[in-house]
Amino acid sequence: KVAYGGQGGLGDVVLSPDFTNDGFVYLSFAEAGEGDTSGAAVARAKMVTAADGSASLKDMQVIWRQEPKVSGKGHYGHRIAFGPDGMMYISSGERQKFDPAQDLEQNLGKIVRLTPTGGIPSDNPMYDQGRIKAQIWSYGHRNPLGLAFDSAGNLWNSEMGPKGGDELNLVKRSANYGYPKVSNGDHYDGRDIPDHSPEDGFVPPKVFWTPVISPSSLMIYTGDLFPAWQNSAFIGALSGQALVRVKLDGENAEKADNWAMEGRIREVEQGPDGAIWVLEDGARGSKGRLLKLTPAK
């Protein structure tokens, strides 16, 4: 049952890397807890196609949860990406509670790394340090709504900063991305957060945005329809009402394009033919369209 409200609801939908053979579909969603609490969860189910072509999801099983479940209905994160190592990475937001992003006894404000069945890989950095710590791949994240691997196998995440300081990060094993101890933004109530600076012990973003664009999603392009954009990161912008392109070059990133759109952009994906699919947010006056972008004739 989905806990719908605020920023909570259905999150991501991702197919198993071996979907053709195993038929597994992965879904993330907000799940209610005791009292007025909730937390992100990831489930997987098997897609079964009947003789008449109709399909259904069978044997849905929750394989990961945010712990603890907390009050409020924001910053779930819960994007899913499979790596070239066959492992499942999940971005977990800090639920607007700040300090959990630095607390290794909670899995909020983290990127976690799990096996495709939700188990813990024995080569995780804190594998032998308890059930929650064992899940953690990186930490110090705020509201990470974008998670994607590039073709070289690097993991990137985009996340919403507070007042300023939206980030695109190159995600490394065991790295601490700083929130809420450092951020190129500041708290909404005006309190200062020190900016990222060299030798502060935190990994700075490769690219950041102030004023914010509110990155909703991240896709790294590998298609043939737009050859000049191969290995570019595409980010949907909510408050920015734009499709944003960032050029990636190995471990470096550089802002490239910011195309104004007609509404808040909720999601961006690449289709099998290399077209770019963009989903508008239905709220606040936009048309809620699904757009397919192809090169001009």
Ligand SMILES: [Ca+2]
């Ligand atoms: Ca940061």
Ligand SMILES: [Ca+2]
């Ligand atoms: Ca700051």
